[in-house]
């Protein structure tokens with residue numbers, strides 16, 4: 001029991017960071033509105049599945065850099081590969097040879113993808129997919145899955161969220177939504193906006209999986225209506241299957257976007273897809289060329305070296321099998337405790353074993369931000385940092401044992417809070433988030 005944990009340095013640094021940086025940090029999902037007041041504000045180092053904050057507190061963590069760090073923090077073979085490349089220079093006047101090497105490594109994994117373009121962020125590549133689809137089809141509208149929380153920081157997506165300030169209505173009106181596992185809602189969009197939808201973008205699955213051939217039906221409707229089918233594999237990629245969720249569920253998107261786990265936390269992402277579409281961004285055709293993903297740092301050499309080594313490690317060490325196995329173990333044991341404490345209707349681990357999340361509900365059975373803050377606060381006291389329950393290759397059985405016991409202690413408080421009111425147990429009043437991205 002570590003409930004005497006202090007956050008004095010975090011508190012001081014938080015005041016300074018909010019004075020210097022709007023939101024206090026550079027990623028929405030890491031912000032103070034996503035965490036309880038009594039929490040580590042800033043991390044200084046990580047090793048394996050552990051991180052240390054500015055006050056020297058140690059945590060086993062289950063956010064893993066917003067799901068980017070699949071092998072573990074500072075995973076030596078990947079760091080060494082990046083370091084070696086860095087010593088050879090990280091950016092040149094002409095392309096680096098490693099760009100071709102990494103392209104071969106990436107395309108070797110994704111069936112049906114002929115070409116790839118690298119970038120630094122997931123948002124860059126999903127946005128590039130949309131642009132390419134618009135150019136290819138000559139249409140403007142984009143259909144997105146309305147039940148899935150995030151596709152890009154760019155206007156075509158953020159304009160559809162409750163945080164749409166600064167985005168013109170003309171842009172917002174071009175994005176329309178369908179519901180996951182509701183094929184009628186997809187068909188309706190194609191009817192209502194007949195001949196206007198350039199593409200449909202979605203994740204193959206989140207904590208909800210496709211039923212009744214949903215993904216194949218979506219793919220068919222896209223083909224029938226002349227729209228491109230785009231899969232966002234930012235989270236599913238390198239977790240569901242080495243060939244992506246597209247391989248796992250047996251679909252073949254026209255374009256797909258990868259990032260996060262591709263470089264074990266290094267900044268690298270990829271747009272992959274069919275040659276006839278991707279080539280529109282290239283030189284070998286006489287159509288109007290698409291300005292596709294050209295940035296100064298787009299193919300930073302050490303990030304590509306990290307990606308190559310990460311992909312190699314996935315293949316050699318059966319990493320994906322590890323994520324599924326440990327995740328399954330964690331979810332079964334935590335849900336067993338929740339059931340034993342009579343809390344399963346209020347607190348439950350959900351999702352695929354390789355990508356676990358949890359629900360926190362109040363005594364009326366409604367999803368509750370306050371109870372989420374309480375659960376985070378109480379697990380933090382146990383030396384656990386768990387905005388989600390995402391395991392990495394570095395989480396061992398011993399780490400899982402410690403985690404399960406820590407969660408038991410946190411759930412005992414949760415149960416008291418259901419009886420006596422959550423406010424009584426929350427230390428400080430957390431800032432309310434406008435919306436929840438993936439944490």
Ligand SMILES: Cc1ncc(COP(=O)(O)O)c(C=O)c1O
Nearest residue numbers: 121122123150151152232234438
């Ligand atoms: C499903 C999904 N797509 C796209 C993105 C955007 O990726 P990035 O934050 O690297 O721009 C995210 C980020 O959380 C995501 O979860």
